[in-house]
Amino acid sequence: MKSTGKILRYQLRDVIRGRWILVYTLVFLLMTDVLFRFGGSGDRVVLSLMNVVLLLVPLVSIIFGTMYLYHAREFIVMLLAQPVDRTSLFLGLYGGMAIPLAGGYAVGVGLPFLWHAGGGAGSALGVLLLTGVLLTCAFTALAFLVAVLFEDRAKGFGAAVLVWLLAAVVYDGIVLMVVTTLWRYPLERPLLALTMLNPIDLGRVLLLLQFDIAALMGYTGAIFNRFFGSAVGKGLALTVLVAWSVLPLLVGLRRFRMKDF
Numbered sequence: 001m002k003s004t005g006k007i008l009r010y011q012l013r014d015v016i017r018g019r020w021i022l023v024y025t026l027v028f029l030l031m032t033d034v035l036f037r038f039g040g041s042g043d044r045v046v047l048s049l050m051n052v053v054l055l056l057v058p059l060v061s062i063i064f065g066t067m068y069l070y071h072a073r074e075f076i077v078m079l080l081a082q083p084v085d086r087t088s089l090f091l092g093l094y095g096g097m098a099i100p101l102a103g104g105y106a107v108g109v110g111l112p113f114l115w116h117a118g119g120g121a122g123s124a125l126g127v128l129l130l131t132g133v134l135l136t137c138a139f140t141a142l143a144f145l146v147a148v149l150f151e152d153r154a155k156g157f158g159a160a161v162l163v164w165l166l167a168a169v170v171y172d173g174i175v176l177m178v179v180t181t182l183w184r185y186p187l188e189r190p191l192l193a194l195t196m197l198n199p200i201d202l203g204r205v206l207l208l209l210q211f212d213i214a215a216l217m218g219y220t221g222a223i224f225n226r227f228f229g230s231a232v233g234k235g236l237a238l239t240v241l242v243a244w245s246v247l248p249l250l251v252g253l254r255r256f257r258m259k260d261f
Contacts, residue, residue: 004091008099011092012095014096015100016100024104025108026108028104028108028109029107032108032109032112033112035049035112036112036116042116046128046210049128050204053109058135058164061138061139061143062140062146062161063143063157063160063164064097065097066147069093069097086257087257090256090257094144094249097143098140098141101140102132102133102136105132105133131203131206135199138241138245139199141248142248144249145248145255171201172201175194175201199240203241206234
């Protein structure tokens with residue numbers, strides 16, 4: 001744990017010194033501030049930010065996470081020559097990327113709400129911030145897994161973009177095709193299961209249920225509202241989002257331990 005802390009502190013300083021994390025924070029800060037200045041209330045701003053967060057946060061997390069681990073290859077080799085165990089090194093590198101990304105997102109979105117709405121937007125703001133942070137952790141973990149699995153940087157970068165495309169774009173089309181094809185059959189449980197298999201879709205459902213627009217989703221909205229609207233459903237959804245961070249990280253760690261640098 002002591003080695004993990006030292007590596008984490010070093011990586012945090014290194015990432016924070018980079019300008020890209022400042023740009024990432026400013027993008028969300030300016031975007032949120034502009035939405036308020038154009039007459040948006042707290043809930044309306046959250047709703048406007050929803051799709052941006054669900055697309056941009058995973059994309060930035062998986063791309064920068066993959067590039068970060070590839071660029072740290074020489075640093076990794078140097079530390080592995082020292083008495084540093086691989087678990088501490090991997091977890092320190094992961095924290096050094098996930099924490100600045102999550103912090104930059106939270107600061108960029110949260111500060112304008114403090115300025116314009118006194119931090120108030122009901123539970124919707126809390127769900128938006130929590131969803132963004134968990135998606136950051138999940139897609140950073142997926143980025144590290146991709147970077148460990150692919151030795152070639154071009155292949156790894158392509159695989160990272162493909163993972164994002166599958167989760168953000170293609171998966172919704174597959175779900176729609178399943179619903180259209182099997183509409184005669186009871187699909188309540190399969191739809192819930194399919195939603196939990198995609199962290200982006202799960203975050204979208206949790207955010208939509210914070211507003212009085214679930215009825216616009218029709219029968220599907222009623223199913224989600226009944227399940228995810230309960231305390232058990234919300235708890236399960238958050239647990240699944242956390243699992244999307246933990247499981248890829250554990251698989252990546254296992255491969256990192258066996259990897260020959």
